[in-house]
Amino acid sequence: MSFPGNRSELPGGIRRLRFPHAAPSRSTLKLEEAWHEFVPRDQWDDRLAEGMQAADLGAAPGGWTWQLVARGMNVFAIDNGPMDKALMASGLVEHLREDGFVWQPPERLDWLVCDIVDKPSRVTAMVQRWLVQRWCREAVFNLKLPMKRRWEEVSRCLSGLEASLSEAGVRAEIRCRHLYHDREEVTVHVRLLD
Template identity: 60%
Template sequence: MNTLLLHCRPGFESEVCAELSEHAALLNVAGYAKAKANSAHAEFICTEAGGADALMRGLRFSQLIFPRQWARGAFIDLPETDRISVLLEQLADAPVCGSLWLEVLDTNEGKELSNFCKKFEAPLRKALTKAGRLQDDPRKPRLLLTFKSGREVFLGLAEPNNSAQWPMGIPRLKFPREAPSRSTLKLEEAWHTFIPREQWETRLSDEMTGVDLGAAPGGWTYQLVRRGMLVTAIDNGPMADSLMDTGLVQHLMVDGFTWKPKQPVDWMVCDIVEKPARSAALLETWIGEGLCREAVVNLKLPMKQRYAEVRRLLQRLEDAFAARRIKVSIACKQLYHDREEVTCHLRRL
């Protein structure tokens, strides 16, 4: 089980390859990355025994930017019938697992396999439990089976506390009908990704204030209002009447890149379509000058060298805060609801 399989958004396979290759080199793990365009996954083939395990132990999944999910293991072929016997045979020397996820890739072919997985899961789970290969224990590794077809599956393992929160890294969020745009799901997913659920009541409370830069028509403002915050919405465009009627939103038709609050706020969020360097500079100002305590900002990506550009901007932020002698936690992820962008979360410590 010396291959690392990584799920991603279709079209971002090369970014995953670049990211994993860089980390592997830093950890002295020998191997190479490979992927096909728009396949929604990449592989890192380790050329020395134990390499995949070493990579997963040396990295925190939450620190990876472009992968949605990962697992160490190998692809195996399955017969047309009696697939379960083959899987049990392959798992004979594997550790006992504490949970089971059947996954597919985020492609049209993957979506077609979803029904097969739903039907296959119950008999497989029963057989694994009977054979003593599966126990209900959150401390044990998770068994991740990624089906490329009914005849080929990646049999993988991952630690529950060092892998995606959801199967395939895809959260099942319901679009609120009262929200003014579907972009609201980006910020909701960011809450789930960057803030532990048990901290929501203290870090996303109704006693807080927020600013939404580039707010119209109010998809991200909606999430702040939903938490009971007083929000200043900055945009020259119109805001949804439903948000203005709450009495929690002040709408200012000014430039989001030059406006600053008179008093520091708890949250600043921003999903402006702008060059990523300019959005990163905005983060540097708001966090660096203490204008906000936490921020979620989307960085729109260039057409080429996307991973290199993100790493450059994150390093620029780290260097700027170090020069100011302030401590800031920085996290960055391409979320499921993102498109040609990544979402950054910064918190001043």
């Protein structure tokens, strides 16, 4: 039993995606599923377009970066760890061995994606800074959930993000889902509306 508007229309509620063998990690499916969930398919050519600029914070070994490159985007891959060699050979990736929590883009980007393993509050605060500064137009990031008080932690992070954006005069649409390819985490999408 489910409520209209709060259920998946997919068989069994699961979006079945095929793992691309060229991708360096299975985490690539998390970002692909997020796009299917948060970006209407008829808007992909405009919002996930070739030539766009993106940053992947916590990029190594490149699962999420692979999705961006597959769409023809230019990517700043921020991580102290090594990136997949085949992915780097694309010519679309600039790998910077820096801390994703402090790195700043040289210009406004189209996308920020982040799958850093850290406290949800710390990840949310970092993404909040990006959005208040308008360093990106859209963001997809994961919040790794603590073992206890999960609902309270996610609610606190999202309400804090919403309040901060409102206080800064930033209009945005915020959505959060626990996707099939997520494990002990939820995926958040934010799109700036101005």
